Amino acid sequence: MARVxxxxxxxxxxxxxxxxxxxxxxxxxxFSGVTDVRQGKRFEIxxxxxxxxxxxxxxxxxxxxxxxxxxxxxxxxxxxGPE
Amino acid sequence: MRIGVVxxxxxxxxxxxxxxxxxxxxxxxxxWHGDHDLKSVDAVILPGxxxxxxxxxxGAISRFAPVMTEVVEAAGRGLPVLGICNGFQILCESxxxxxxxxxxxxxxxxxxxxxxxxxxxRTPWTAAYEAGSEITIVLKxxxxxxxxxxxxxxxxxxxGRVVARYLQDNPNGSLRDIAGICNERGNVVGLMPHxxxxxxxxxxxxxxxxxxxxxxxxEVFQ
Numbered sequence: 001m002a003r004v005x006x007x008x009x010x011x012x013x014x015x016x017x018x019x020x021x022x023x024x025x026x027x028x029x030x031f032s033g034v035t036d037v038r039q040g041k042r043f044e045i046x047x048x049x050x051x052x053x054x055x056x057x058x059x060x061x062x063x064x065x066x067x068x069x070x071x072x073x074x075x076x077x078x079x080x081g082p083e
Numbered sequence: 084m085r086i087g088v089v090x091x092x093x094x095x096x097x098x099x100x101x102x103x104x105x106x107x108x109x110x111x112x113x114x115w116h117g118d119h120d121l122k123s124v125d126a127v128i129l130p131g132x133x134x135x136x137x138x139x140x141x142g143a144i145s146r147f148a149p150v151m152t153e154v155v156e157a158a159g160r161g162l163p164v165l166g167i168c169n170g171f172q173i174l175c176e177s178x179x180x181x182x183x184x185x186x187x188x189x190x191x192x193x194x195x196x197x198x199x200x201x202x203x204x205r206t207p208w209t210a211a212y213e214a215g216s217e218i219t220i221v222l223k224x225x226x227x228x229x230x231x232x233x234x235x236x237x238x239x240x241x242x243g244r245v246v247a248r249y250l251q252d253n254p255n256g257s258l259r260d261i262a263g264i265c266n267e268r269g270n271v272v273g274l275m276p277h278x279x280x281x282x283x284x285x286x287x288x289x290x291x292x293x294x295x296x297x298x299x300x301x302e303v304f305q
Contacts, residue, residue, distance in 0.1 A: 010185075014230060015256065017186040066147070069140055069176065071183040072230060 002051045003080040004059050008068045009040035043067055044080075051079050084299050087114040087124035089154070091145050095132035096167065096279060103279035104128070107296025116148040126163035126207065126299055127154055129170030131223075131277060141184060141226050142172035151177060163207040163299065164271045168224055171263070171273030180264055180273045181239060182231030187224065188256025196288040197222035197276050198250040199262050203243055206269045211294035218291035220281040222254055227275045229257035229264075239264055246272055 010016045023037040068075040086104045090097045101111035112124050135144035158164045166174040174180045198219050201212040247263035263274035278292025
């Protein structure tokens with residue numbers, strides 16, 4: 001078993017109202033000095049067997065077709081080692 | 084005309100859309116998200132709601148529903164398709180329309196009567212309206228902010244593909260006040276406000292939405 005992680009973030013030029021809401025809440029809780037917050041999504045995908053190039057290519061395909069919307073989001077893929 | 088209305092898990096406005104279709108003088112045909120079958124309809128409406136609970140992104144899961152395979156293919160052949168609200172989001176996720184819809188810039192759900200200008204009346208859904216006519220219909224959304232990159236916005240403006248534009252206050256942060264757009268051919272239209280809630284005097288803000296359901300001037304595209 002291996003874990004492949006896909007991180008999805010709104011593109012920098014796309015407004016992120018959720019991040020803005022979080023950013024607005026932080027000072028009210030006493031956290032200061034935060035200049036920006038962007039909120040994204042993290043997908044932990046458990047894979048059968050080894051993470052081969054083919055498997056990674058499949059994960060990229062998942063990320064492009066379903067996990068992210070390329071119009072408004074960027075994604076990155078990385079493999080997490082065994083704990 | 085036989086107009087299909089798709090029901091997804093979480094659709095809310097499918098019944099209203101079917102009613103609007105009937106009031107508009109057409110036959111409403113219920114379609115099911117799980118079927119690879121459009122039942123030979125002459126047009127399809129993707130109604131509003133929260134299909135698949137808006138999980139992942141609005142419309143992201145619905146896009147892969149079996150019925151959408153058929154809708155995408157038929158739209159490519161010129162079948163008139165209207166996506167309202169969540170339906171608009173599904174059309175963008177399906178890449179039948181450019182751009183995307185994100186959370187309202189003010190972060191609140193908005194529900195109100197909204198003034199619009201119909202800018203493109205050359206689609207099978209808007210031919211009943213005079214170009215430039217102003218209408219008031221219900222707007223209700225949490226994720227209705229239309230976004231696209233500048234070249235895309237310039238292109239759809241240049242090609243006259245902005246079907247409807249918000250007047251007075253922009254309700255959700257949509258770029259260039261865009262409320263609805265169409266594809267290049269004009270047969271696929273996405274609209275954030277809800278014409279199906281404005282088809283009877285008894286309820287709602289009036290009957291300004293009725294034109295979307297009476298038109299279906301399919302001969303325009305034949």
